Amino acid sequence: MPTTLTPRAPRKDALENREAIVAAAAIVFRRDPEASLDAVAAEAGLSRRALYGHFASRDDLMAELLVRGGTRISAALLDVHDDDPRVHLALVGAAMWSEVQQVRVLAQLAIHGPLEKTIADALVPVRASVREAARNGVARGWFRPDIPVESLARLIEDAAIAVLDEAVRTDLSDDAGRRLVMSVGLSVAGLSWQDALALIDATPELAGPTSRTADPASAGPTSRTADPEGPRA
Amino acid sequence: MPTTLTPRAPRKDALENREAIVAAAAIVFRRDPEASLDAVAAEAGLSRRALYGHFASRDDLMAELLVRGGTRISAALLDVHDDDPRVHLALVGAAMWSEVQQVRVLAQLAIHGPLEKTIADALVPVRASVREAARNGVARGWFRPDIPVESLARLIEDAAIAVLDEAVRTDLSDDAGRRLVMSVGLSVAGLSWQDALALIDATPELAGPTSRTADPASAGPTSRTADPEGPRA
DNA sequence: ACTAAGTTGCACAGGGCTGTGCAACTTAGC
DNA sequence: GCTAAGTTGCACAGCCCTGTGCAACTTAGT
Numbered sequence: 001m002p003t004t005l006t007p008r009a010p011r012k013d014a015l016e017n018r019e020a021i022v023a024a025a026a027i028v029f030r031r032d033p034e035a036s037l038d039a040v041a042a043e044a045g046l047s048r049r050a051l052y053g054h055f056a057s058r059d060d061l062m063a064e065l066l067v068r069g070g071t072r073i074s075a076a077l078l079d080v081h082d083d084d085p086r087v088h089l090a091l092v093g094a095a096m097w098s099e100v101q102q103v104r105v106l107a108q109l110a111i112h113g114p115l116e117k118t119i120a121d122a123l124v125p126v127r128a129s130v131r132e133a134a135r136n137g138v139a140r141g142w143f144r145p146d147i148p149v150e151s152l153a154r155l156i157e158d159a160a161i162a163v164l165d166e167a168v169r170t171d172l173s174d175d176a177g178r179r180l181v182m183s184v185g186l187s188v189a190g191l192s193w194q195d196a197l198a199l200i201d202a203t204p205e206l207a208g209p210t211s212r213t214a215d216p217a218s219a220g221p222t223s224r225t226a227d228p229e230g231p232r233a
Numbered sequence: 234m235p236t237t238l239t240p241r242a243p244r245k246d247a248l249e250n251r252e253a254i255v256a257a258a259a260i261v262f263r264r265d266p267e268a269s270l271d272a273v274a275a276e277a278g279l280s281r282r283a284l285y286g287h288f289a290s291r292d293d294l295m296a297e298l299l300v301r302g303g304t305r306i307s308a309a310l311l312d313v314h315d316d317d318p319r320v321h322l323a324l325v326g327a328a329m330w331s332e333v334q335q336v337r338v339l340a341q342l343a344i345h346g347p348l349e350k351t352i353a354d355a356l357v358p359v360r361a362s363v364r365e366a367a368r369n370g371v372a373r374g375w376f377r378p379d380i381p382v383e384s385l386a387r388l389i390e391d392a393a394i395a396v397l398d399e400a401v402r403t404d405l406s407d408d409a410g411r412r413l414v415m416s417v418g419l420s421v422a423g424l425s426w427q428d429a430l431a432l433i434d435a436t437p438e439l440a441g442p443t444s445r446t447a448d449p450a451s452a453g454p455t456s457r458t459a460d461p462e463g464p465r466a
Numbered sequence: 467a468c469t470a471a472g473t474t475g476c477a478c479a480g481g482g483c484t485g486t487g488c489a490a491c492t493t494a495g496c
Numbered sequence: 497g498c499t500a501a502g503t504t505g506c507a508c509a510g511c512c513c514t515g516t517g518c519a520a521c522t523t524a525g526t
Contacts, residue, residue, distance in 0.1 A: 050472075143426070158398075242495070270483085282486095472521105478516085490505090
């Protein structure tokens with residue numbers, strides 16, 4: 001008995017439409033987190049009614065967006081680590097750049113609504129990573145020690161979001177965008193623009209696109225310690 | 234005939250209530266620009282119906298908030314100028330800090346809605362001021378030249394907003410808040426945190442609260458040029 | 467080609483918001 | 497203390513949104 005009870009397999013175009021809806025939601029909700037489902041359906045080229053065939057409710061769609069964004073971001077952060085907190089911070093920035101769209105949607109949805117808590121959960125790893133880098137950087141005298149690391153970490157996050165916005169707005173190249181996210185993050189952390197760019201240029205891991213998808217030989221945690229004292233210490 | 238035709242003067246508590254509404258709107262709309270008038274009225278301790286006695290419509294109330302914010306911010310910017318773009322930028326930051334509440338409300342309202350244009354108008358002087366400082370700073374080699382000044386100016390603005398948020402959240406002292414706004418602005422512009430703080434400490438105008446409300450002898454444009462080469466040039 | 471999966475358009479109920487009218491009430495000004 | 501200014505609560509219409517039901521239609525899978 002090949003087909004036990006299921007009289008037919010689900011149609012493939014339905015799956016495509018589901019994807020289209022999610023994609024449309026990402027676009028629309030990034031612009032306005034409180035946009036109507038009508039707007040989402042229109043963006044997806046479907047009717048509002050059809051949308052309810054894929055998602056039981058607005059919150060359902062939101063949840064889908066959240067888990068997708070969270071998953072991708074977490075994945076992008078997986079192999080990000082460096083003993084040098086400056087490099088680590090830059091790497092986090094680069095990872096975020098590789099998932100700009102997702103990050104932007106999440107950040108936008110985080111502004112208000114009952115999703116706040118769920119979103120906060122999704123971004124916990126990022127926050128922890130940034131916070132840890134901030135703490136380390138301050139301890140080593142590279143980052144500004146005049147404000148609490150918690151505040152510093154938040155300011156770095158906000159700056160990064162602003163850069164992502166600006167990058168999208170001015171349609172930056174992939175390389176320029178990644179560079180900018182990294183350098184502005186380091187700037188807010190306390191480095192001069194010269195030091196930030198010098199560090200980025202002097203560090204192989206920060207050069208190319210996210211090292212993933214490259215040869216598996218260079219995978220795994222990095223942990224160099226080039227230039228131990230920093231450009232100006 | 235002292236009272237020509239007006240049978241009675243307007244009551245004073247009505248004016249107080251009007252103020253209360255505006256203040257409440259500032260509080261509520263800063264948290265959520267799309268909050269209901271019910272929420273505003275509640276915050277003001279009035280009924281929703283009474284609110285309509287003072288403002289014909291929601292947009293009316295919004296407009297009032299806008300002109301007030303715009304006016305105060307513009308006023309705070311009036312005597313802000315310095316030949317040194319770094320000092321100038323810091324002064325703008327300090328001026329914004331002196332009007333945190335107003336700036337926050339405007340920035341929040343700017344996010345969406347048909348007010349965008351009006352708000353943009355209200356913030357034109359600030360933007361122009363920051364942009365000019367950015368251009369100057371880049372020209373003199375103090376600020377990062379690797380991105381267009383327009384982008385740099387926007388990033389500085391966004392960072393400043395983030396600092397204002399953080400300052401309000403952590404309940405920073407007046408002095409610490411002003412210092413932070415100035416230093417982070419300079420950081421994003423490209424200075425190291427040491428240079429930023431050194432500049433702030435070494436520059437008299439950046440020390441005390443906004444020089445206004447002090448003796449009129451020290452009023453008017455400042456235009457010094459202390460430390461022409463900058464801390465590290 | 468047959469059929470069920472998927473889509474569409476419409477209609478509808480329910481909820482929240484705005485803006486208005488009105489009667490009753492409280493309060494400031496003279 | 498008289499009186500109008502101002503407030504309150506209620507009721508109402510209108511708008512936009514969500515979520516659902518249903519009949520008719522189009523399309524993918526076999």
